[in-house]
Amino acid sequence: MATITAASTPKGLTYHPGKGAIRSFTADVARASPLTLVELERQGVSPRLFNDLRAEMGLSSARMVEIFKFPRSTLASKIKSKAPLKGREGQATIKMVKLLAQAQRMVDNSTSDQAEG
Numbered sequence: 001m002a003t004i005t006a007a008s009t010p011k012g013l014t015y016h017p018g019k020g021a022i023r024s025f026t027a028d029v030a031r032a033s034p035l036t037l038v039e040l041e042r043q044g045v046s047p048r049l050f051n052d053l054r055a056e057m058g059l060s061s062a063r064m065v066e067i068f069k070f071p072r073s074t075l076a077s078k079i080k081s082k083a084p085l086k087g088r089e090g091q092a093t094i095k096m097v098k099l100l101a102q103a104q105r106m107v108d109n110s111t112s113d114q115a116e117g
Contacts, residue, residue, distance in 0.1 A: 013040045015049040022056045030101035044084025
């Protein structure tokens with residue numbers, strides 16, 4: 001059985017806010033190996049990613065919290081302290097990124113003139 005050493009562990013994904021960051025991070029997550037995604041879940045995701053996803057989708061903070069079913073106080077404190085979203089909050093955020101990646105692939109592969117990529 002092969003052993004995974006630190007040298008063979010894939011480089012983790014990190015969200016770097018900025019122009020085009022959501023699209024870039026979404027593409028990185030879509031290409032990531034399962035092991036890399038597990039590592040991302042373990043390290044947690046930036047609360048800034050959650051806010052930027054919300055803005056990208058045109059949703060209010062209240063609506064986003066309602067969709068994700070996050071405790072408002074927990075999310076607010078993590079955003080204020082810039083603590084990573086781990087556990088259920090981190091997994092839900094990663095799943096939304098993966099869903100956006102899937103939707104983007106559908107738009108990119110569409111033959112409709114109305115599809116915008």
